Amino acid sequence: MSAVQPMVSAGEEEGRKQEDEQGEMEADVFVNDDIYDLVVVAAFGGIELNLSGDFRRTLHPVVLWIFACALFCVQLQSLMLLRLDMDVDQEVKEKGEDMLISLKLLMISVLQLMLFKELMGSARLLAFIINPTTWTDVKRPNAVGAKSLAYLAFSPSFLFPLCLLAVFFKLFIAYIVCIDSVSLVLECRTVKDAIFNCLAITFIADLDETAWDVTSALFNFEKKKDWVFTLFDSEKQKVMVESRRECWRTVVEDWLRCLRRGKGGRKAELALTLCFMTFVYMRQLFVILFALETNKLPMARDLCTEWRIMNGASSSSNFMSQALGVMFKAISFQSSQKYLDHLVKHKLDHDCDVDGKYRRMLPSDMMYQVQQNPFECCVVLGLICGVLILPQLLMAMLTQSEGCQKCIYGQDYRAVSIQDGETDEQKEIQSLKKELSNLQRRLGVLESKRQ
Numbered sequence: 324m325s326a327v328q329p330m331v332s333a334g335e336e337e338g339r340k341q342e343d344e345q346g347e348m349e350a351d352v353f354v355n356d357d358i359y360d361l362v363v364v365a366a367f368g369g370i371e372l373n374l375s376g377d378f379r380r381t382l383h384p385v386v387l388w389i390f391a392c393a394l395f396c397v398q399l400q401s402l403m404l405l406r407l408d409m410d411v412d413q414e415v416k417e418k419g420e421d422m423l424i425s426l427k428l429l430m431i432s433v434l435q436l437m438l439f440k441e442l443m444g445s446a447r448l449l450a451f452i453i454n455p456t457t458w459t460d461v462k463r464p465n466a467v468g469a470k471s472l473a474y475l476a477f478s479p480s481f482l483f484p485l486c487l488l489a490v491f492f493k494l495f496i497a498y499i500v501c502i503d504s505v506s507l508v509l510e511c512r513t514v515k516d517a518i519f520n521c522l523a524i525t526f527i528a529d530l531d532e533t534a535w536d537v538t539s540a541l542f543n544f545e546k547k548k549d550w551v552f553t554l555f556d557s558e559k560q561k562v563m564v565e566s567r568r569e570c571w572r573t574v575v576e577d578w579l580r581c582l583r584r585g586k587g588g589r590k591a592e593l594a595l596t597l598c599f600m601t602f603v604y605m606r607q608l609f610v611i612l613f614a615l616e617t618n619k620l621p622m623a624r625d626l627c628t629e630w631r632i633m634n635g636a637s638s639s640s641n642f643m644s645q646a647l648g649v650m651f652k653a654i655s656f657q658s659s660q661k662y663l664d665h666l667v668k669h670k671l672d673h674d675c676d677v678d679g680k681y682r683r684m685l686p687s688d689m690m691y692q693v694q695q696n697p698f699e700c701c702v703v704l705g706l707i708c709g710v711l712i713l714p715q716l717l718m719a720m721l722t723q724s725e726g727c728q729k730c731i732y733g734q735d736y737r738a739v740s741i742q743d744g745e746t747d748e749q750k751e752i753q754s755l756k757k758e759l760s761n762l763q764r765r766l767g768v769l770e771s772k773r774q
Contacts, residue, residue: 329737339395340659340734342586348419348553348584348585349551349553349554350460350461350551350552350554350584351552351554351584352449352451352461352551352552353444353590354444354448355440355532356389356445356532356535357493357532357534357547358387358391358394358531358534358535358538359394359445359489359490359492359493359531360444360445360448360489360493361387361488361535361546362384362387362388362489362604362767363384363448363451363484363489363490363549364386364484364546365382365383365384365386365454365463366384366463366482366546367462367463367464367518367552368381368462368463368464368624369546369547370382370384370387370541370544370546370547370679371544371545371546371552371570372542372544372545373544373545374543379394379406379545380620381464381475383476384485384486385476386484386488387489387538387544388485388488388489390534391489391531392488393536394492394494394530394531394534395492395495395496397530398496398527398528398531400498400761401499401500402496402503402527404524405503405524405527406503406622406625406626407505407610407662407663407666409506409507409510409620409622409625410510410672411506411620411622411623411626411666412623412670413510413620414590414618414619415509415614415615415618415619416618422603423512423514424515424615426514427508427511428611429504430508430514430517430518430521431504431508431611431748432510433506433521434521434524434525435501435504435604435607437525437554438497438500438501438525438528438561441493441497441500441528442494442497442498442501442603443596443600445490445493445494445497446494446596446599446600447592447593447596448490449487449490449491449494450591450592450593450595450596451489451592452486452487452490453680454484454582454588454591454592455582456492456582456583456584458479458482458483459556460473460552460583460584460588461552461554461555461557461584462552462553462555464477469693472656478528485762487765488629493531494713496527496528496531497528498750500524500525500528501603501607502621502625502677503524503609503622503625504521504524504621505607505610505611505614505621506614506620506621506625507520507521507523507524507622508520508521509559509614509620509627510559510620513613539591541693554585554638554734556754556757564661573702584646585721593715597630597711597712597715599711600707600711601708602708604703604707605703606689606706608699608700609684609688609689609692610684612692612695612696612699613684613688613692615688616692617668617693619680619681619719621684623671623681624682624683624684625682626666626671626681627667627671627674627675627682628673628683629663630663630664630667630675631675633663634648647658674720685716
């Protein structure tokens with residue numbers, strides 16, 4: 324399916340070509356070449372179908388979204404079978420295994436670093452998608468003037484759910500892999516087994532890149548050369564905002580002004596991503612400490628939680644629990660559900676109740692771990708802040724502090740500032756040229772009507 328464009332006059336077409344030749348402001352959004360991220364790229368016009376030679380058409384994201392749904396089912400089912408294959412009733416540590424536990428913790432840390440790009444990339448892209456101003460400021464295909472069906476296919480109300488679900492699928496898989504990796508390493512009795520298990524679970528997380536390689540080769544899907552997320556010009560942004568309902572126009576212009584690109588939107592998305600990453604890694608710390616204290620694998624608790632959700636025995640009957648229960652039953656094979664029931668009855672000794680031996684880790688358990696291990700918690704929190712927040716602070720200092728620029732560029736730092744000023748003047752010249760091209764296009768339209 325391709326974007327439908329209305330017929331334009333020769334003068335209007337010439338004006339558009341002149342606009343395309345001029346520079347465009349990038350939105351500073353980064354994606355990976357995998358099937359999930361490229362659904363978002365397709366929604367903003369970055370994927371095309373190579374039919375024959377130079378005959379290409381912009382691909383609608385619903386095509387890639389179908390493949391993404393199929394891949395999500397395969398990945399989730401693979402993780403489910405991997406969980407059921409584990410020896411969940413095995414103890415985390417035995418006497419005389421202090422050295423092995425230290426090596427396991429090291430392998431867990433290495434594995435978290437291997438999954439860092441996948442987790443943070445999907446979280447940041449999700450923040451970009453849920454930003455309401457993304458759908459008014461970032462350039463994407465539209466079908467203005469086309470029939471109602473084509474217009475609906477490229478409207479934000481249709482594209483937003485597709486992008487949201489695709490990125491959520493990737494984030495969910497990355498999060499589950501991040502969680503399961505702890506139990507997969509703690510279960511091992513040799514370092515060799517721990518290394519092979521790490522490779523196995525990261526293979527599941529990397530299937531999204533393989534899926535894109537296969538689908539692009541089979542169906543001639545291609546990412547447009549040198550394509551990046553770019554912003555509409557200021558006039559087009561006003562048109563996109565004014566085309567919405569009056570209430571939405573008021574929300575974007577008044578309440579959500581700080582979320583727009585160039586006015587704090589990128590920083591807000593980054594802050595939300597960093598908060599999420601801090602939460603994930605602090606929870607990983609509590610999971611490890613709780614496992615070492617109780618001598619039970621975290622996987623056993625996760626399987627019990629999954630079993631309670633699928634059987635309606637969860638302590639919380641909220642919408643999220645019901646939605647997860649429906650999803651697990653829809654995706655899991657019937658044999659997997661039966662094996663999970665068998666595992667709970669025989670290996671876990673019916674201790675999967677809310678107050679049983681394999682109950683969920685509660686916030687009170689986390690607070691207890693902080694009280695019992697204050698040094699470890701402070702060290703890990705400091706490392707997380709150093710890895711996530713310190714680079715952002717350094718970048719802000721380097722770009723805004725005159726003293727830092729003088730240290731880097733020496734006495735020539737003012738010359739660099741002058742060059743930056745010249746760049747701003749060039750941008751202003753380009754904007755004036757763009758306004759001139761708009762006037763020329765309007766003049767061409769008027770002349771064509773007059774003839």
